[in-house]
Amino acid sequence: MSARRPLPRWADIALLPAINLAMAFLVSGLVVLMVGENPLHAIQVILYGAFGYGEGLGYTLYYATNFIFTGLAVAVAAHAGLFNIGGDGQAYVAGLGAVVVALALDQTHWLLAMPLAVIAAGAVGGFWAFIPGWLQAKRGSHVVITTIMFNFIAAALMVYMVNRVLKPATTMAPESATIAVGGRVPQLRQFFSFFGYSPVNLSIVIAILALIGVYILVWHTKFGYAMRVLGANPTASRYAGISNSKMIMITMTISGALAGMVAINEVMGVQNRLVLDYVAGAGFVGIAVALMGRNHPIGIMLAALLFGALYQGGQELQFVIPGITREMIVVIQALVILFTGAMEGLFRPSLERAFMLFSPEQKTEAIAVSTAKSES
Amino acid sequence: MNTQRPGTAAASAPASGWAIELEKINKRFGAVHANKDIDLKVARGTIHGIVGENGAGKSTLMSILYGFYTADSGTIRVNGAPHAITDSRHALALGIGMVHQHFMLVDNFSVLENIILGVEDSGFIKPSLDRARKELDRLEAEYDLEVDPDAIIEDISVGQQQRVEILKALYRGAETLILDEPTGVLTPKEADDLFRVLETLRAQGKTVILITHKLREIMAITDTVSVMRQGEMVATLKTAETSPEQLAELMVGRRVLLRVDKTAANPGQTLLEVQNLVVNDDMGVTRVKGVSFSIRAGEIVGIAGVSGNGQSELLEAISGMRDQKAGQVLLKGTALSLEGDDGAARARAAGLAHVPEDRQRMGLVTSFSEWENAILGYQNSPQYGSGPFLDIGAAKKAAAEHIKLFDVRPANINLKTSLFSGGNQQKIVLAREMERDPDVLVIGQPTRGVDIGAIEFIHNEIIKMRDEGKAILLVSVELDEIRALADRILVMFDGSIVGEADPATATEGELGLMMAGIGKKEAAE
Numbered sequence: 001m002s003a004r005r006p007l008p009r010w011a012d013i014a015l016l017p018a019i020n021l022a023m024a025f026l027v028s029g030l031v032v033l034m035v036g037e038n039p040l041h042a043i044q045v046i047l048y049g050a051f052g053y054g055e056g057l058g059y060t061l062y063y064a065t066n067f068i069f070t071g072l073a074v075a076v077a078a079h080a081g082l083f084n085i086g087g088d089g090q091a092y093v094a095g096l097g098a099v100v101v102a103l104a105l106d107q108t109h110w111l112l113a114m115p116l117a118v119i120a121a122g123a124v125g126g127f128w129a130f131i132p133g134w135l136q137a138k139r140g141s142h143v144v145i146t147t148i149m150f151n152f153i154a155a156a157l158m159v160y161m162v163n164r165v166l167k168p169a170t171t172m173a174p175e176s177a178t179i180a181v182g183g184r185v186p187q188l189r190q191f192f193s194f195f196g197y198s199p200v201n202l203s204i205v206i207a208i209l210a211l212i213g214v215y216i217l218v219w220h221t222k223f224g225y226a227m228r229v230l231g232a233n234p235t236a237s238r239y240a241g242i243s244n245s246k247m248i249m250i251t252m253t254i255s256g257a258l259a260g261m262v263a264i265n266e267v268m269g270v271q272n273r274l275v276l277d278y279v280a281g282a283g284f285v286g287i288a289v290a291l292m293g294r295n296h297p298i299g300i301m302l303a304a305l306l307f308g309a310l311y312q313g314g315q316e317l318q319f320v321i322p323g324i325t326r327e328m329i330v331v332i333q334a335l336v337i338l339f340t341g342a343m344e345g346l347f348r349p350s351l352e353r354a355f356m357l358f359s360p361e362q363k364t365e366a367i368a369v370s371t372a373k374s375e376s
Numbered sequence: 377m378n379t380q381r382p383g384t385a386a387a388s389a390p391a392s393g394w395a396i397e398l399e400k401i402n403k404r405f406g407a408v409h410a411n412k413d414i415d416l417k418v419a420r421g422t423i424h425g426i427v428g429e430n431g432a433g434k435s436t437l438m439s440i441l442y443g444f445y446t447a448d449s450g451t452i453r454v455n456g457a458p459h460a461i462t463d464s465r466h467a468l469a470l471g472i473g474m475v476h477q478h479f480m481l482v483d484n485f486s487v488l489e490n491i492i493l494g495v496e497d498s499g500f501i502k503p504s505l506d507r508a509r510k511e512l513d514r515l516e517a518e519y520d521l522e523v524d525p526d527a528i529i530e531d532i533s534v535g536q537q538q539r540v541e542i543l544k545a546l547y548r549g550a551e552t553l554i555l556d557e558p559t560g561v562l563t564p565k566e567a568d569d570l571f572r573v574l575e576t577l578r579a580q581g582k583t584v585i586l587i588t589h590k591l592r593e594i595m596a597i598t599d600t601v602s603v604m605r606q607g608e609m610v611a612t613l614k615t616a617e618t619s620p621e622q623l624a625e626l627m628v629g630r631r632v633l634l635r636v637d638k639t640a641a642n643p644g645q646t647l648l649e650v651q652n653l654v655v656n657d658d659m660g661v662t663r664v665k666g667v668s669f670s671i672r673a674g675e676i677v678g679i680a681g682v683s684g685n686g687q688s689e690l691l692e693a694i695s696g697m698r699d700q701k702a703g704q705v706l707l708k709g710t711a712l713s714l715e716g717d718d719g720a721a722r723a724r725a726a727g728l729a730h731v732p733e734d735r736q737r738m739g740l741v742t743s744f745s746e747w748e749n750a751i752l753g754y755q756n757s758p759q760y761g762s763g764p765f766l767d768i769g770a771a772k773k774a775a776a777e778h779i780k781l782f783d784v785r786p787a788n789i790n791l792k793t794s795l796f797s798g799g800n801q802q803k804i805v806l807a808r809e810m811e812r813d814p815d816v817l818v819i820g821q822p823t824r825g826v827d828i829g830a831i832e833f834i835h836n837e838i839i840k841m842r843d844e845g846k847a848i849l850l851v852s853v854e855l856d857e858i859r860a861l862a863d864r865i866l867v868m869f870d871g872s873i874v875g876e877a878d879p880a881t882a883t884e885g886e887l888g889l890m891m892a893g894i895g896k897k898e899a900a901e
Binding site: 220221222223224225226228229232233235236238239240241242243244245246 | 695696697716717718719720721722723724730732737738739740741742743744748751752753755756760761764765766768
């Protein structure tokens with residue numbers, strides 16, 4: 001038993017993640033070394049590929065857009081003490097809302113189609129998360145179990161919907177009809193040629209608005225306050241007259257709606273049609289993003305950028321260094337998730353001890369403790 | 377700190393010798409110096425009390441003696457010989473036994489099985505049980521400790537369970553018994569029985585160390601008393617030569633008024649009425665069985681009872697935290713609708729404030745800052761922002777006011793609530809609930825785990841509210857507190873109100889009998 005002091009806030013949200021990340025890269029470097037490549041060269045390639053030129057940066061931002069949405073979805077639920085691991089499924093079914101609106105309005109203008117599609121995708125994604133929320137609030141089925149099961153239901157449902165309902169009779173591929181220009185979200189490259197052929201699009205503006213919106217929701221509204229009370233102490237929230245069951249259902253709906261925004265980016269911004277499995281695991285990366293970003297919008301933005309860079313830089317790495325295969329990239333990404341997510345607290349105790357020794361006002365105390373121990 | 381040591385008694389060795397001698401014991405937990413240079417000598421064959429506020433270091437000291445912790449420095453002598461006690465097995469071998477506040481018994485084992493647990497003679501249980509049964513007969517006769525050796529623990533009363541704990545220690549050859557807050561869970565009658573047992577133990581030459589915060593018990597049973605404050609031993613006195621007032625002053629470090637000054641109640645119209653309330657607990661067991669009573673303006677009604685007789689469920693149902701199975705709660709003649717999991721919000725809106733029994737589990741979100749807790753339960757009030765938005769400035773302003781009015785320390789609204797002491801946390805809850813000017817205030821265990829200095833303040837605030845014409849329902853397991861504050865006492869036993877008493881005339885004995893479910897069964901009201 002020892003009364004360690006908690007870390008200063010800046011160390012908790014910046015230094016600790018940085019150390020974790022450094023460790024992940026260190027171990028990744030060893031792996032690269034083992035396959036006989038130069039780790040420093042690999043890092044250089046990743047950094048250049050992710051940030052070094054317009055098109056690379058565009059890809060990084062495109063991936064980051066998805067991760068911001070799924071990261072926020074996990075974070076909002078986490079503030080209410082709910083672990084929504086169904087972001088993948090929610091983002092996937094939300095594609096139905098997006099594609100229906102986009103196809104219906106693709107002869108009009110994106111200024112009309114995009115806001116309506118946002119609402120439709122949010123509604124469908126929200127509904128997909130509301131059901132697990134309702135099941136937990138009213139029937140006591142834990143959302144961790146139900147949301148992950150809903151991922152599988154979503155996958156089956158989408159295969160059916162794409163093949164039997166959305167696929168035009170004239171195509172062979174399992175995909176919906178192509179959305180005409182009026183129903184597409186404009187690419188940033190239309191405004192800034194700097195971004196080359198990268199698919200980054202105006203969805204990133206929605207992502208930025210979502211970051212700001214979640215910040216306001218969680219810390220500046222009565223609803224956000226109630227949500228945090230529920231997350232921190234469900235007995236106290238009942239004492240405070242907060243309806244836990246309503247809060248769970250509403251929070252899950254908001255969380256699902258945020259995950260559903262992935263559909264805007266993918267369906268209307270990149271693919272221009274509904275294809276199978278377009279979410280590609282972004283929902284699960286969102287868990288790591290939220291964890292690393294400490295459920296705070298700024299942290300989520302930075303973590304999403306990091307993972308976006310890893311995705312894009314990783315692709316680049318395969319091209320430039322043939323010795324590093326696609327599987328190697330997955331290993332590196334997994335190491336980052338492992339160190340920043342699963343083993344996030346690994347260095348906390350030693351960092352706390354270090355802070356006790358090096359911070360001036362705590363140094364005397366720390367010395368007194370160690371002398372008292374050595375006396376006995 | 378200027379440490380006063382009035383009459384450091386028993387300095388010269390007694391005829392019977394010292395059972396326990398602690399010298400210059402130091403223990404630190406990180407930055408907290410829990411025990412500073414503690415000296416303590418306990419004479420053999422005496423009852424030695426140790427008093428002090430929460431966090432004064434009593435439990436740490438006893439844990440060191442019993443081998444749970446190792447002291448950073450200092451010497452422990454048992455029967456004159458120095459020992460480095462490394463674990464509780466070692467302490468037991470030296471004849472030191474401990475009866476914990478929370479019993480360490482296996483509920484579905486018999487008394488006998490619990491007693492031999494861990495000290496069986498061999499792999500086969502039968503011979504151990506037979507030997508233990510003989511030994512137990514002898515111990516029970518010698519110390520007048522009657523317990524049926526074949527009874528199952530969960531079937532016997534808490535007082536009996538405590539006896540089993542004592543027998544367990546004696547069976548293991550304890551010469552010195554440490555009892556940590558032994559009366560917290562007992563009725564007054566059971567406490568008296570315990571004291572008789574302790575006296576018998578003393579008469580048989582055993583040594584008893586009694587840790588408690590109840591000064592009355594110290595005065596009643598101990599020979600010598602040591603007072604701890606903030607990790608230091610501030611005085612050791614002969615009980616006969618001291619007074620509760622002096623002990624309280626030593627514990628707190630300043631003069632404390634132990635009695636509550638209050639004028640006679642001047643009750644007005646009925647504000648709160650509870651009719652035939654039936655409440656189940658989380659397991660579906662009926663814990664409140666048709667309770668009715670009413671409280672008028674300017675009146676404090678106290679509900680006395682041993683913990684676990686339905687008081688908690690009653691409080692939670694009245695305040696809207698728990699569904700009621702039958703009956704109703706009327707505020708100013710209007711029935712409160714408390715169904716659903718947001719019943720507490722409607723109770724508050726109607727003017728019923730609630731200070732819960734367990735502030736850390738219910739009344740506060742300890743991971744929140746002080747100001748965030750200052751609006752808990754009132755977060756939807758227009759005072760804290762219009763529309764969906766939270767007016768953080770208004771909340772912080774209210775928090776700062778609460779802190780000033782209730783003298784919360786440290787006066788920092790941005791500090792995490794878990795970092796405040798128990799007394800200050802309780803003040804945060806009280807300030808929040810009292811400052812909204814409710815008609816009815818429902819309070820559970822207002823001073824549990826609160827320092828003596830803060831108790832005085834809290835009691836005065838409750839009386840002040842009464843004098844402002846509020847109706848107050850007070851539930852406490854501290855009989856002294858109920859008797860000091862309440863204008864009427866209702867006694868609750870097994871989910872029913874079994875009697876009503878006037879605090880001015882009722883004796884502790886009468887109340888104790890009612891709390892045990894024996895005695896006159898008057899209908900309340």
